[in-house]
Amino acid sequence: MSTLVDGPVRGGRGQRVLFIATTVILCLWVLVPIYLLFVNAVSSSSDVTTFPKPRVPAIDLESLRFFMNYQGVARASWNSLVVACTTMVIAIGIGAPAGYALSRFDFRGKSAFRLLVLLTRAFPLPLLALPLAILYIRVGLDDTVLGIACVHALLAMPFAVLINFSLFSGIPVELEEAAWTLGCNRWQAFRKVVLPLVLPGLTASAIFAFVISWNEVFAAAVLTIEHRTLPAFLLQSLNSAPLHLKFAGGAMLVLPALFFIFAVRKYLFAMWGIANR
């Protein structure tokens, strides 16, 4: 079966062409919008509407500069950051122990639990938004940073649990057992042996939770008025803004997410069961 390991490009010429064509289309599908977004973000306001784009765009940072100084952007960015960090803490705080338990213990309903964790993503957020908003107003969580963080943590949770499950499963249980026989209790063995080994992956899953929160717009837009996160703020304020400012805002929004996802791509592949090569 060694031929399979080398990749899917096997068999006839037709298959190879199909494979390459699919790859190219998929890449363009993702890259062209990102390219246009960034080119327009660094173009002057008059260049934004021209097409085709000049081969070497004239770099004009005026839109970006204007956007950065736009009133409310700084505050919304700060809110976004706080919400994303809180999301990260909640998601890992619950996801890591859950992942550890799934990988180390056998308990009744284990597979059902794994399925249910994924099912939390089966309900579309718009469906939940109204009851959630009412609930939040009743308990006083509406329009708070913590309130959105809780919703975002819920969205990030399935990924946090499953990534952590595969992380801990990748650590042989014998390493822990060896630590126990060498004088550790369960917690010491975890801290001295398991934690150092999962730390890179744990960081990656934390960043992933961060990105999910950073990009989320719907819940943030529905549940907040004063404490808008950046995406919600942009949705509201840039709706009527000129085109070049929209591009600048979009670029600012995409950049951190792209950067972080790129940094943790190895662990995301691991989660989906694709070997990292």
Add this chain to the structure above:
Amino acid sequence: MAEIRINRVAKQFGKTHALQAIDLTIADREFMVLLGASGCGKTTLLRIVAGLETATAGQVHIGDRRVDQLPPKARGIAMVFQNYAVFPHLTVYENIAFGLRMAKLADSEIDKRVNRTAALMHIDPLLKRYSGQLSGGQRQRVAVSRALAMEPDVILMDEPLSNLDALLRMEMRAELKSVLAESNTTTIYVTHDQVEAMSMADRIAIMDQGHIVQCDVPVEIYRNPAAHFVGSFIGNPPMNFLKASRVDTGQWRVAGATLSGPGSDKNALDFAIRPEDITVGEGPLQAEVRLLEPLGSHTLLACRVDNTAFRVIVDSDTSVSIGDTLSLNPMADRVRWFDPDTQLAVPS
């Protein structure tokens, strides 16, 4: 002083009985091998002694302490795992020092012990490396050093050599034996490899389906199997078995020949003989040669006697060819008899 006493220890996983009321006493400084096929319960028993598994019933004593309720770290044991379990994020030095640091020993003492055990296992040049930079054999040496550095009362080894290649295994076998003999520890060693068991053990406990079938010194287990299972498990090739029916008191009909045997009043017994305890020439058993395996030091003949597979070891100079009919003479003092109902040996 670390005698291990295992008292009526049983283990159930759901509805399966992995261990059924095991009794076993291992003397201080003894090298005890638990031998059996996979799934016989030997690893479960070892893990119960280690404290990694909880027994459903029974008691375990190490020295004069009852340990079955204690966590692994309080039992005075060290363990070597099948897949080595060398911590990948620590250097070899820190791996060996791990347990000593947990025990809060002084740095000078730690350094002394790490260097001594590393030298003993010939890994002193590797102390600064990480496990990813080591071969399987070297990792195994680290795992053994780490256990020895603890200077435990008891060392538990779970198939420590089974992941090594054949040549390395042979080398490590001899080395482990001498190192452990000098370390003054009581050892329980789990393996499915009978050569390992025979060559290393002071005593072997043969396990089958959650029971200890026989526990004795290697030669005794080989010569006088206590049960049919032991005879068919130990030895390569194992014992030959033939059906025997009673002709008269002490007289048994085996493959058409009448042999003298035990004075049992049973109607049927199993006749057993090891392949090397047979001489070719004049004899009561007629065998048809089906296959020849010349192995250099000797030749292995696969024959049929009374429509039953029957193996004979002969000198490599013997001229035999496939299809020959041989007269076989089992050496009278090496013949063993088993009761087909109880599977136990019947004294002759």
